[in-house]
Amino acid sequence: MKEENCVTKSIxxxxxxxxxxxxxxLLLSGCVMAEKYEAEKARSLNFQRLxxxxxxxxxxxxxxxKRGKKELMEFEARNRELTAQVQAIREQMARVQEEAEAMKESALLERKAKADMKRQVTPTRKAQPSESISDTVDLSASALGIAPEVPAVPEPTEPLMGSMRSPIIHVVKPGETLYRISRKYGLTVDKVRKLNKLPDDIIEVGQKLIVGQE
Structure with missing residues (x-):
């Protein structure tokens, strides 16, 4: 019995x-799990905060x-407005320039017409004295029995071939002005005037002008 009691006690x-x-x-594992849970909870809260x-x-x-896109759209609209304004100003300047050229051409045509009228009036006034002088000269020459002297016409000297370049000649057509002709050949009005020794900008239809050299 004593042995059985000892065995039971030991068991x-x-x-x-x-x-x-x-x-x-189990208690330790529960504590560890609780700590892990708290750590995971803290990490989850931190992640949610981030x-x-x-x-x-x-x-x-x-x-x-959105603000940048709105500002960009405003800038683009402003740029389109400025571009339209610049285009309108350019068109207006072109119209003003055309009107100025037209006014200049009309002034040149008016001056040309006045000069033509003056040239037509002056020969008629001086025609009679010249005729009377020629009659007196003819009478005096015929009275003396001497033939009237005819002034000798100098023979044109032919330029050497290759020594000079031939000039480019432009024949003035109706409605043309010195300004248009100079622009056509890429010259200035002063250059054309100097080449042809013109006193002013008045030219006549059929007049031959030197506009360069070949």
Whole structure:
């Protein structure tokens, strides 16, 4: 009986120890799990906080992008308006230049018409004295029995071939002015006037003008 009691006591003690160890292990594992849970919970809260900050930052960036897009559209609209204004100013300047050229051409034509009228009036006034002088000269020459002298016409000297370049001649057509002719050949009005030794800008239809050299 004593041996059985000893065996039962030893079994109960070992069982108690095992149970105690198991309970301790369970308690330790529970503490570890609780710590892990708290750590994971803290990490989750931190992640949620970071996610909220990123969402806020993303919203701010979206607002900035919208503002930038709106400003860009305003700049483009302003640029289109300025481009239209510049184009209108250019067209207006072109019209003003055309009107100025037309006024200049009309003034030149008017001066030319006045000069033609003066040239037509002056020969008729001087025609009679010249005829009377020629009659007196003819009478005096015939009275003396001497033939009237005819002034000798100098023979034109032919230029050597290759020594000079032949000039480019332009025949003035109706409606043409010195300004148009100079622009046609890429010259200035002063250059054409100097080449032809013209006192002014008045030219006549059929007049031959030197406008360069070949």
């Amino acid at each position: 109960s003690r070992s069982t108690y120890r095992v149970v105690t160890i198991v309970c301790g292990m 996610l909220a900050q990123e969402e806020k930052r993303t919203g701010e960036l979206d607002n900035e992008a």
